[in-house]
Amino acid sequence: MMARPRIRLTRLALAGAGAMLLALTYLAISCVTAELLTRPTNHPLRIDPCRVSQDAEPWTTRTRDGLTLRGWRLVTGDPRRLIVLVHGMWSAWPEMAALGRDLHERGYDVLLFDLRGHGQSDSARLSLGSRERADLRAVLDWARGEGYEEDRIGWLGYSMGAATLVLEAAVNPAIRIAVLDSPYGDLPRLLEGQLSKHSRLPSWFNPGILACARLLYGLRTEDLVPIAAAAAWGDRPMLLIHGEADSTVPVAQARSLGRAVGAACLTAFLPGVEHVEAYRSDPRRYVALISRFFDDNLGP
Numbered sequence: 001m002m003a004r005p006r007i008r009l010t011r012l013a014l015a016g017a018g019a020m021l022l023a024l025t026y027l028a029i030s031c032v033t034a035e036l037l038t039r040p041t042n043h044p045l046r047i048d049p050c051r052v053s054q055d056a057e058p059w060t061t062r063t064r065d066g067l068t069l070r071g072w073r074l075v076t077g078d079p080r081r082l083i084v085l086v087h088g089m090w091s092a093w094p095e096m097a098a099l100g101r102d103l104h105e106r107g108y109d110v111l112l113f114d115l116r117g118h119g120q121s122d123s124a125r126l127s128l129g130s131r132e133r134a135d136l137r138a139v140l141d142w143a144r145g146e147g148y149e150e151d152r153i154g155w156l157g158y159s160m161g162a163a164t165l166v167l168e169a170a171v172n173p174a175i176r177i178a179v180l181d182s183p184y185g186d187l188p189r190l191l192e193g194q195l196s197k198h199s200r201l202p203s204w205f206n207p208g209i210l211a212c213a214r215l216l217y218g219l220r221t222e223d224l225v226p227i228a229a230a231a232a233w234g235d236r237p238m239l240l241i242h243g244e245a246d247s248t249v250p251v252a253q254a255r256s257l258g259r260a261v262g263a264a265c266l267t268a269f270l271p272g273v274e275h276v277e278a279y280r281s282d283p284r285r286y287v288a289l290i291s292r293f294f295d296d297n298l299g300p
Contacts, residue, residue, distance in 0.1 A: 030208030031216065033199045037209070038126045038217050040117035041090050052097045052112075053104055059113060063138040065131075067122040071113025074104040081298045082109045082148045084139055088159030088182075088276060089128065092119030096158065099279050102287045108154075108294070111139065115161070125217050128187060129164040129224050136168045136175070150174045154294045158182060158276045159249070163226045166257070169236070170229035177297045179239045179290050182246060182276045185253035185260075187224035194248065227253070230260035237297040238265045239290065243273030243281075266293070 049056040049072045059073045071093050083103050085096040093100075093112035100110040114121040115132050124131070136155075143153055155178040157165045162183035169175040184190050191210070196203045213219040238261055242254035251269060258265045268289060270278055279286040 026205070026208055027212075029201070030205060031212045033201060033205065033209045034212035034216060034219075037198060038213060038219060040123040040126065041092075042117065042119065042121070042123050043092070045094075045120055047094050047097065049097075049112075052101050055104065059111065061138050061142040063116070063134050064141075065134055067116050067124055067135075069113055069116065069122070069135055069138060070120040071111060074100060074110040074112070076104070076107060076109050079109060079147045081107070081152050081154070081294070082111060082143055083154045083156060083294065084111045084113075084143070086136070086155065086157040086161030086165060087115065087118070088157075088161050089126065090118075091158070094119075096156075098283070099156075099287070102283065103291065103294075106287070106291050109148075111143075113139065127217070127219055128221070129160050129167055130220065132160070132164050133168040136164065137172070140172075140174055151176050152298050154178070154298050156181070156290065160184070163187070163224070166226035166233070167224065167229050170232040173234075173236075175236075177237050177294070179241065179293060180257075181241045181278060182243065182249055183226060183240075183254065183257065184249045185225070185227040185257040188221045190249060190253065191221060227257050227260045230257055231262075233261045233264060235264045237293070239268070239293045240265055241268045241270070241278050241286075241289075243275065243278060244269050244271050245273055246275045248275035 053074045055074050056072045057075055059071045061069050063069060085100055087093055087095050092114050097112060100112045104110045115135050116122060116124040117126045155165050155175060157180055159182050162180035165175060165178050165180065166183060191206065195206050195209065199205065199209060210221060240254060240258050242251050244251050258267045273281050
């Protein structure tokens with residue numbers, strides 16, 4: 001007569017053990033994925049900077065939190081106007097090397113550098129634009145020391161680099177003139193659709209991945225909403241470029257960002273252009289557009 005209760009208890013124990021195993025598996029997969037998504041992407045330099053420009057000089061600076069950033073500066077010999085190129089997530093400065101060369105040929109000093117955790121800069125956990133803001137401050141400190149005036153420094157960011165510029169500029173008025181190419185406007189909303197593509201896991205893993213990234217690596221995606229920060233941009237000149245065929249960051253986020261900035265934001269929404277592909281799709285038109293913008297706002 002006691003067999004049935006024992007069978008029920010055994011089944012409950014097995015069910016409990018199975019549920020715990022599933023929970024532990026979910027947690028383990030979420031933690032591993034969070035580690036992979038925020039892992040540094042440092043790698044050796046794969047191109048010769050002198051093939052980009054004979055005026056290329058090696059460049060380093062130190063961030064306030066003790067990291068060394070590395071890159072190359074294309075110099076004109078007269079530190080009057082500087083354009084700082086800020087690459088995107090999982091990338092490095094060679095992504096923007098051809099654009100840097102074209103801008104340098106138009107008379108600008110150009111800084112091509114790697115954000116922390118990318119390329120040849122010091123290894124650090126990626127934070128999708130949060131801690132990378134300190135790298136922009138380090139570049140600004142260096143530029144001031146070299147004699148560049150704040151209103152003669154133009155910034156051009158791709159994707160995460162562009163979003164990072166908006167986030168930092170909200171509290172740093174020294175960032176005065178910027179071109180934003182394909183920035184995200186609302187990272188939490190963007191990750192609802194994009195995180196599964198990067199993780200290759202079902203979307204129901206997303207909460208676990210983000211929770212692990214926050215607890216283990218301090219990643220607070222709710223702080224990464226450039227649309228919310230854009231109102232602080234004020235009347236500083238901005239040029240926003242976004243491809244209407246962008247499958248990574250929907251153009252709707254760029255339109256919302258432009259509206260949040262207001263009248264100071266010029267926009268160029270390009271039909272048929274994918275994520276950060278505007279330069280590659282038409283280099284001459286792209287360089288003419290941004291050169292005109294910088295010429296108008298950085299002065300002679």
